[in-house]
Amino acid sequence: MDGFKRRLKDSLQFRLSLTLSISILSIAIVAGFFAFYTAFDEAHELQDDVLRQVATLFDRHGLNPPDKGDAGNESDSEKESRVFVQIVSPNINDNAKNGLPTLLPLPTTLADGMQTVIAGSENYRVFVKKLSTGQRLAVAQETDIRDEIAYESSLRTLMPFLILIPVLLLVVADLIRKIFKPITTLSREIDSRGDQELHPIPVEPLPSEIIPFVGAINRLLARVELSVGVQRRFVADAAHELRSPLTALSLQGERLANAEMSVNARERLATLRHGIDRTKILLEQLLTLAKVHAETERIRTNVSLQKVYRRVLEDALPLAESKHIDIGVTSSTDFNICANEVDLIVLVKNLVDNAIRYTPENGRVDLSIVTGKNEASLVVEDNGPGIPESEWHRVFDPFYRIPGNHEIGSGLGLSIVNAIVSHLGASIHLGFTNKTQLSGLRVAVTFRSTNR
Numbered sequence: 001m002d003g004f005k006r007r008l009k010d011s012l013q014f015r016l017s018l019t020l021s022i023s024i025l026s027i028a029i030v031a032g033f034f035a036f037y038t039a040f041d042e043a044h045e046l047q048d049d050v051l052r053q054v055a056t057l058f059d060r061h062g063l064n065p066p067d068k069g070d071a072g073n074e075s076d077s078e079k080e081s082r083v084f085v086q087i088v089s090p091n092i093n094d095n096a097k098n099g100l101p102t103l104l105p106l107p108t109t110l111a112d113g114m115q116t117v118i119a120g121s122e123n124y125r126v127f128v129k130k131l132s133t134g135q136r137l138a139v140a141q142e143t144d145i146r147d148e149i150a151y152e153s154s155l156r157t158l159m160p161f162l163i164l165i166p167v168l169l170l171v172v173a174d175l176i177r178k179i180f181k182p183i184t185t186l187s188r189e190i191d192s193r194g195d196q197e198l199h200p201i202p203v204e205p206l207p208s209e210i211i212p213f214v215g216a217i218n219r220l221l222a223r224v225e226l227s228v229g230v231q232r233r234f235v236a237d238a239a240h241e242l243r244s245p246l247t248a249l250s251l252q253g254e255r256l257a258n259a260e261m262s263v264n265a266r267e268r269l270a271t272l273r274h275g276i277d278r279t280k281i282l283l284e285q286l287l288t289l290a291k292v293h294a295e296t297e298r299i300r301t302n303v304s305l306q307k308v309y310r311r312v313l314e315d316a317l318p319l320a321e322s323k324h325i326d327i328g329v330t331s332s333t334d335f336n337i338c339a340n341e342v343d344l345i346v347l348v349k350n351l352v353d354n355a356i357r358y359t360p361e362n363g364r365v366d367l368s369i370v371t372g373k374n375e376a377s378l379v380v381e382d383n384g385p386g387i388p389e390s391e392w393h394r395v396f397d398p399f400y401r402i403p404g405n406h407e408i409g410s411g412l413g414l415s416i417v418n419a420i421v422s423h424l425g426a427s428i429h430l431g432f433t434n435k436t437q438l439s440g441l442r443v444a445v446t447f448r449s450t451n452r
């Protein structure tokens with residue numbers, strides 16, 4: 001019951017469906033009762049009219065009452081239309097004396113007009129009419145039969161309601177579902193958006209009642225976009241401003257290294273220079289992330305992925321060789337992606353850089369291209385420790401590094417990769433190179449054929 005109440009309170013669709021269904025049912029029940037009783041009454045009135053007409057007929061044509069019921073032929077099959085016609089005499093034995101039939105033991109004191117009387121064990125509806133001959137004619141019909149006929153014809157008036165109610169309920173259910181469909185579609189569209197997709201929601205196909213609400217969301221999106229832009233520009237400007245003093249610091253450190261100094265001082269200088277190098281990497285990555293996030297559309301051309309691999313490998317080879325890592329491209333197929341070349345190079349460079357850094361010495365890093373029917377993937381895999389599945393969703397967060405990581409890094413590499421991937425409309429999947437031992441990181445960036 002609690003669940004029902006909560007649904008009633010929370011769901012507009014449920015409330016509307018329930019209210020409309022109850023209203024339809026209540027109106028239908030009231031209308032049904034009304035129709036039934038009106039039809040029942042009318043059927044009785046019609047039957048009374050028949051009795052009156054029979055009496056008038058007998059009077060007008062001077063007919064004698066038949067010696068059986070039904071004013072003519074009586075048969076069991078036509079019991080429903082049975083009508084009794086007889087003369088009401090002041091004394092019950094007068095009929096016999098006058099050679100008139102007595103079909104029903106009607107009271108001799110019957111008044112003229114329509115009435116309901118008990119004759120024998122049955123109830124009868126009787127119409128008594130004074131004939132032009134001075135005799136009083138009674139036309140009677142069993143009330144049970146009259147009620148049965150009236151009941152059956154009244155039931156028939158309920159048929160349209162019985163058909164209409166389910167049809168109406170189905171129409172209402174369908175209508176409500178259709179009315180709420182734009183909202184469902186809208187929430188699906190918003191849910192499928194990436195973090196950076198702050199463009200306004202199109203109001204075009206929406207019903208006018210929802211447009212003000214969507215308008216408010218759009219204004220909020222615009223404000224969020226503005227403030228995100230301001231923050232990004234601040235980060236980019238700050239990184240840019242820090243670049244020159246840091247370069248100067250790095251130069252001073254280099255010069256200082258050439259000077260005479262004690263072993264202790266040299267050790268401290270090495271730590272200092274290491275710190276400066278880390279900060280330089282962090283600043284470079286920050287600037288790259290700011291550039292990737294910048295709204296300005298960068299020039300896109302058809303870029304060969306093999307060419308991008310070659311460019312990245314050239315830069316990565318010294319680091320790979322220093323760790324005796326076997327790095328290379330394992331597939332000969334190529335495919336072109338419509339993208340900004342620098343973006344693609346930055347993407348692959350970050351993946352390759354991670355693969356070399358996090359793979360132990362004498363390891364292996366493979367770059368390949370996997371083409372499918374409507375898609376193609378660039379794949380970078382290594383035989384290092386890999387990333388535990390529980391961390392897959394977090395490693396894309398800016399500055400997030402897996403605890404216990406001693407490599408130099410900023411925690412921004414995969415954020416940059418992710419930003420480029422969503423900018424290109426591609427998708428990224430992490431996995432294991434060795435699925436049985438759950439080791440080695442395998443990163444696949446998949447481009448749909450529209451990207452090619």
Ligand SMILES: Nc1ncnc2c1ncn2[C@@H]1O[C@H](COP(=O)(O)OP(=O)(O)O)[C@@H](O)[C@H]1O
Binds near residue numbers: 395401409441
């Ligand atoms: N090839 C890989 N093998 C193992 N761990 C990885 C690999 N690539 C990334 N990671 C983990 O994911 C974290 C985030 O990577 P990234 O965003 O590039 O930041 P960074 O490399 O600067 O630490 C890294 O700190 C590392 O722990």
Ligand SMILES: [Mg+2]
Binds near residue numbers: 353412
């Ligand atoms: Mg990295």
